[in-house]
Amino acid sequence: GIQVEQSPPDLILQEGANSTLRCNFSDSVNNLQWFHQNPWGQLINLFYIPSGTKQNGRLSATTVATERYSLLYISSSQTTDSGVYFCAVGSRAGSYQLTFGKGTKLSVIP
Amino acid sequence: KAGVTQTPRYLIKTRGQQVTLSCSPISGHRSVSWYQQTPGQGLQFLFEYFSETQRNKGNFPGRFSGRQFSNSRSEMNVSTLELGDSALYLCASSLTGGGNGYTFGSGTRLTVV
Numbered sequence: 344g345i346q347v348e349q350s351p352p353d354l355i356l357q358e359g360a361n362s363t364l365r366c367n368f369s370d371s372v373n374n375l376q377w378f379h380q381n382p383w384g385q386l387i388n389l390f391y392i393p394s395g396t397k398q399n400g401r402l403s404a405t406t407v408a409t410e411r412y413s414l415l416y417i418s419s420s421q422t423t424d425s426g427v428y429f430c431a432v433g434s435r436a437g438s439y440q441l442t443f444g445k446g447t448k449l450s451v452i453p
Numbered sequence: 454k455a456g457v458t459q460t461p462r463y464l465i466k467t468r469g470q471q472v473t474l475s476c477s478p479i480s481g482h483r484s485v486s487w488y489q490q491t492p493g494q495g496l497q498f499l500f501e502y503f504s505e506t507q508r509n510k511g512n513f514p515g516r517f518s519g520r521q522f523s524n525s526r527s528e529m530n531v532s533t534l535e536l537g538d539s540a541l542y543l544c545a546s547s548l549t550g551g552g553n554g555y556t557f558g559s560g561t562r563l564t565v566v
Binding site for chain 1: 484486488490495496497501503509510511535541543545546550553554556557558559560562
């Protein structure tokens with residue numbers, strides 16, 4: 344099946360710093376989403392972005408489908424950004440499932 | 454609009470028992486998927502239902518089963534619980550599954566003792 348690799352696995356930032364999280368995938372995808380998992384376990388949908396670029400406030404994401412990677416940018420980080428960020432992909436029509444990476448654990452310190 | 458609702462939020466069961474978890478999708482969403490999250494294996498796909506039909510199943514033993522009702526609500530059942538079944542179980546809904554975005558519920562945290 345499709346492989347999803349996220350880097351870095353852990354990231355510690357000072358409040359106000361910027362960061363880039365990366366997601367590499369091994370096959371073409373028809374679905375790519377970035378999620379933030381909060382301390383209570385809920386996966387919050389940040390972006391649905393199988394290709395192109397999107398922005399939402401301090402967050403933006405870019406997926407280059409032809410090169411099989413996606414980037415999540417966090418600018419002016421805040422302590423509330425702490426948590427685990429997951430990239431999840433769906434490959435080929437009809438598979439009806441997401442394959443998740445192992446996540447990037449982000450800690451933003453004051 | 455209401456999000457994806459999972460019940461119960463927390464559950465403690467004894468080895469050998471069975472458990473049923475419930476998921477109500479976003480209104481209008483017909484696809485419901487289930488995922489298991491553990492510290493060791495991460496997030497793994499269990500199964501996906503669309504219009505009461507299971508379309509895809511992950512690599513889990515037959516003790517894990519599910520169903521979907523005509524109102525799109527879904528249940529999953531785990532029989533003969535093992536300690537290793539302790540996990541966060543997450544449900545996701547989407548309009549049609551596949552290439553659409555998924556919205557997840559808050560999850561059910563199952564502890565098997």
